[in-house]
Amino acid sequence: MNKASELRDMSDEQLELTLKEAKENLFRFHIQAQTDRLDAPSELRKQRRLVARVKTIQSERQKAAGAAN
16 A cells, blocks of 8 residues: 555655544554554554554655754
């Protein structure tokens, strides 16, 4: 779905929006998992990894901006 190369092509604002959306989905999936209504448990892992990918790319950009100064 969202490969790292696709995420790197996004702007900072798009990354923020993607991160917010992924965190909301992750929260929803956690609630569904606790109430035994989660249809696809693999979605938890996918959303967790998406959050990690976005955060990694954001930190890379911050480090690059800091090194440029």
